Amino acid sequence: MASTFDDPISSPTRSPGTFAAPRVKPKEHVARGTGFHAMVGWILFGIVGPILVLLTIVGTYGIALIAWLIALVKYNQRAKKAEAVLMGNGVKVAPDQFPAIYESVARMAGQLELKTLPDVYIIESNQQNAFALKIGSKQNIVLIDDIVYGALDNNNPEILDFIIGHELAHHALGHTGLFRGMISSHYKTLSRLDEFSCDAVSVAMQQNPQPGLDAMTLLAVGPRLYPRVDKASFAKQAQQVVSNKYSKKAESAMSHPLLLRRYGAIEAKS
Template sequence: MADPIAADPIARKLPLRHPAENPTFILMVILNFAILAVLIDFLASAALIPPALRGTNWEATWRAVAGAIILVAPAIMVVRQVQRASIRGTAVRLSRTQFPDLYASVDDFAATLGVKPTPALYLSNGNGTLNAFAAQSGWTNNYVVLTNELFANLRNNNQEGTRFILGHELGHIRLHHVALWYNLVLCYSQLIPVLGPTLSRLREYSCDRNGAALESKGELGLVLLTAGRYTADTVEVSELVDQGRHLGGFWVEISQLPRSHPWTVRRIWRLHQLGLFGPADTVDQAHRSQPVA
């Protein structure tokens, strides 16, 4: 029997990426090395320190701040290792015998995306939080964490929603968003207000595309994050898509600037606009053919 994912022309183009992600990433890498050069200069010479401040306590303060910022890079490596150790000690690792259906989805998606070896999958207590994330420790230890609350609300009633979430998180791994080298070449520039969150939102759009390409019926995964656990099943998705299509305006865009994730209703609309979730009732052909920003 033919693999439906392999037969899908969209799936054959995996992994998918938002067209603005790579240009923004390149800009951020350039800024990152420029920032590093400035920090090193502060530590090695006084050329960039205003003449009026040289030899004063302010010079020492500037050097101390530069040194502290440089330590962000080694701190990232330590935090990654500590995070994985914590997950291993507090979460349930899934396998072919521990929630085998969920593990099978990760195994299949990893093979389709070309992620080798299959990342470890953990089920954790989110203390009421609906969340999932992908991460890496070292250079190759990729893993995905799914909170119990998200898992419980999707697994029994809508496995497709769970599969979309898993596909999204594996997208982060396949697109190297969690790789050590990726985080190091952005470790300083990602702290820049507006620019850092902008790249983060583009990464989310990219991974949404991969999740939807792997599971085209998984929109409940995003609906759940929008409406909450008690009402997600009764939301009229066509109206939610239309809400996302009309979402805009000066204050909407301004309020999104510091956010790491795009507006959830906009994420749902974008995936319908691309045809990855299929057209909703309120989405006409003209709107679906418009380029996605």
């Protein structure tokens, strides 16, 4: 059963009994092929890369080692600056700041048995999006204001639950770790599989594929046109995209699958 908000903007709690929150094991929902491509990625970036670094250090009589140590220090400094920018430019979700969203994050983090609750920020940008990132050891989720507004203005907070669950899944599956994140950022095939995995985890948490289908629709057309979309026609279009042999080829340089391919994968779970 999908979750509901009494007041999607300010309600600190949900109506009693509106949602059963089952524990979800994210690794049980990993997309097929992820293990193979993760292994390929680790071989290319986790083994070959360090060997090349070692050869560079030896070949430069240790001078490269100093350069790498300086780079590490600079990385830590950039991480601190990135954290300061996020805190300085966004609104941090808290029990007294967008409490209904905070409750959703806490509940779904519990479903995934995350050890710590990620910090969540809402920032302004002219796009509909959300992303998970790790700054140092701290897990974060960033929600762009348009995706929050789109879900709530259309009286469909379950869409936002799906988006949040998807981003939490990235953390739960280790996608935001330093080396894993570097691998997927360069290895697009693995990155796209990760998106399918996180969609599947979020569907499992909500026990309902509909919020995921609605999220893909909202991402495709935006909040103003979302209410006007004929869902049956959109579902038919998704089937056509899934069956088109060129759809996967069109994604070759993309970090995310086509939205309607994601729609089709979610729909297949209904």
